[in-house]
Amino acid sequence: MFKGQPFKEELSLRLTAIRRLLDATHSSTADESEDSSSTDASRDARGLAILLMFACYENLITSICRRLLEIAQTLRVGNRRLKRGFQLFAIHNQLQSLSNVSERKIWQETGIRLLDTVLDSRNCSINPDLFPVDGSFMKRSQIELLFQLFELGDPGVILKEVWGRLDTVVAERNQIAHGNLTSEEVGRRYSIAEINHLINLWEQRWCDFIDHIESSAQTRNFFRI
Numbered sequence: 231m232f233k234g235q236p237f238k239e240e241l242s243l244r245l246t247a248i249r250r251l252l253d254a255t256h257s258s259t260a261d262e263s264e265d266s267s268s269t270d271a272s273r274d275a276r277g278l279a280i281l282l283m284f285a286c287y288e289n290l291i292t293s294i295c296r297r298l299l300e301i302a303q304t305l306r307v308g309n310r311r312l313k314r315g316f317q318l319f320a321i322h323n324q325l326q327s328l329s330n331v332s333e334r335k336i337w338q339e340t341g342i343r344l345l346d347t348v349l350d351s352r353n354c355s356i357n358p359d360l361f362p363v364d365g366s367f368m369k370r371s372q373i374e375l376l377f378q379l380f381e382l383g384d385p386g387v388i389l390k391e392v393w394g395r396l397d398t399v400v401a402e403r404n405q406i407a408h409g410n411l412t413s414e415e416v417g418r419r420y421s422i423a424e425i426n427h428l429i430n431l432w433e434q435r436w437c438d439f440i441d442h443i444e445s446s447a448q449t450r451n452f453f454r455i
Contacts, residue, residue: 231301231452234444237294238437244286245433248279249426256422270414276425277406277413283432284403287396288368290436291376292361294443298380299358302453308351311454315379318362320355321347367404369397380446388442392435395428 255275302316309320318325324344331340347355364375370393373385386393402419405411420428446452 231449232297232444232447234440237290237297237440240293241286241290241433241436241440244282244289245429248282248286248429251275251282252279252422252425272422273414273417274412276417276420276422277402277411277415278417279425279429280399280402280416280420281406281413283429284368284399286432287399287436290440291368291373294440295361295376296358298443298447298453299356299360301447303354303356303358305354305450305453307450307454308353309347309355310349310351312354312356313381313453313455315381316356316453317348318379319357319360322357322360323355367400369400380443380452382443382446385439388439389435390438391431395431399428 252275255272299316299319302312302319309317312320321344324340324347327340328336328344335341362375362379364372366372370385373389373396377383377385389396402411402416406413406416
């Protein structure tokens with residue numbers, strides 16, 4: 231079933247690229263109190279490291295979600311036998327259409343089509359391109375929703391220190407991406423030791439996250455009733 235090693239390798243490659251950026255902009259003799267081009271670049275690099283850490287995280291969870299849906303597709307299990315979370319992906323299109331139909335149609339063709347899809351015992355209508363966006367722009371509630379849909383337990387137990395830092399990283403990334411703060415302004419908030427420690431934690435805890443999903447999604451029973 232689910233294999234975590236490719237996701238670990240991709241995460242490691244991305245985090246290694248961040249470390250290279252930091253190494254290139256932080257010399258062992260640099261004095262960050264000096265107002266020089268080198269120290270400005272180092273602060274920019276630390277801010278960009280936050281943005282790139284967010285990108286690693288976003289890519290990881292969207293890729294894992296896609297892979298779980300792809301596996302569900304291959305099981306030759308009809309929608310009727312899928313677990314509830316996977317059923318929601320299977321009926322997503324019909325659910326979206328309900329918001330634009332009249333009360334009468336809910337009780338007629340639109341509602342009937344929805345029931346037919348849920349109760350289909352032969353076909354799986356999951357679209358692996360779907361991702362259950364919760365509107366938080368990847369804050370902790372997004373992970374909570376994924377864990378709820380896939381019945382994975384408490385994400386905070388797995389992510390530990392990263393769980394407490396996640397919303398801050400997301401907020402700082404958004405401030406840079408939307409132009410509210412520069413990468414240099416965000417980078418000032420971290421020393422090079424602090425940012426390296428955070429990157430190491432990022433790798434360790436997201437690898438724990440991958441391991442948890444791998445151990446949970448090893449049999450068909452993870453996907454079906």
